[in-house]
Amino acid sequence: MTSAGGGLDGGRFKGSAFLAQSAALHQALGGAPQHSSAVRWLELAERNAAGVDLVHQDRADEAVEAFHDVVADCAGVLGPQHPDTLVAAGNMAVAHACAGRLAAALGMLEVNLAARVAVFGDGHPRTLDARDALGTVLRLSGRTADAVAVHSRVAHQRALALGPSHPDTLVSRLGLALDGAEAGDLGPASAALDQLLHDAEAIFGPRDYLTTVVRAAAADIALALGRVDHAVTQLQLAYSATESVRGPAHPDTVALQAELADAVAIQSASRPGP
Structure with a gap:
């Protein structure tokens, strides 16, 4: 990734x-x-x-x-x-x-x-x-x-043409959430991705590619918001799913492993010492 x-x-x-x-x-x-x-x-x-x-x-x-x-x-x-x-x-x-x-x-x-x-x-x-x-x-x-203008238009068109549960419609929701994150609206973006993750898991399952993409994006934003424990948990799930489906050497697996290691290091550093 x-x-x-x-x-x-x-x-x-x-x-x-x-x-x-x-x-x-x-x-x-x-x-x-x-x-x-x-x-x-x-x-x-x-x-x-x-x-x-x-x-x-x-x-x-x-x-x-x-x-x-x-x-x-x-x-x-x-x-x-x-x-x-x-x-x-x-x-x-x-x-x-x-x-x-x-x-x-x-x-x-x-x-x-x-x-x-x-x-x-x-x-x-x-x-x-x-x-x-x-x-x-x-x-x-x-x-x-x-x-945002382009993705809003696509999301509306896809929902009408394909239905709310179609993968492409969910992808449009992902685009809008990521647009918000890039604009600095991390709180609303995080809430939108958490809901999207729930919907993707329910429709496609926890190891589906789109579910994993949403999970990794949600973890990134959670980390930026200081929700380190939640981010680590989501990255662990994303890494496990990607490794099992795509193998340990796939670029996405390698990148997620690195992201997880970084998040774990932040988690460890944030905890009080002995």
């Missing part, structure tokens, strides 16, 4: 929340188009998936290079406005953001969002995916008021 810059403590509230908020951009290409070679399309889909894997392995700089070529080839084979080209282009923007290239990511997502509106419509789930990712990059860039 690495930081890509901006915000409280250098962007620590990013965590892996950005990947959660951009999860729908991180998808394999859709069905093979009939007007192109199935073998050629399969190659593009595999290269797109490989780029996604690089992002999730915390190798964003390599992913940027991989997606640059995938997007160019998709545009040549499928056309620049083809849905699969737009997916690859969204992935490239996400890779730039995860690599800390926020200005480039912002420009790419603005272009990608406009293209998705034209191709899919303003309220289509794929359009909302790009809009949500744009809101996250706005937050990471320090434009919290703009991020």
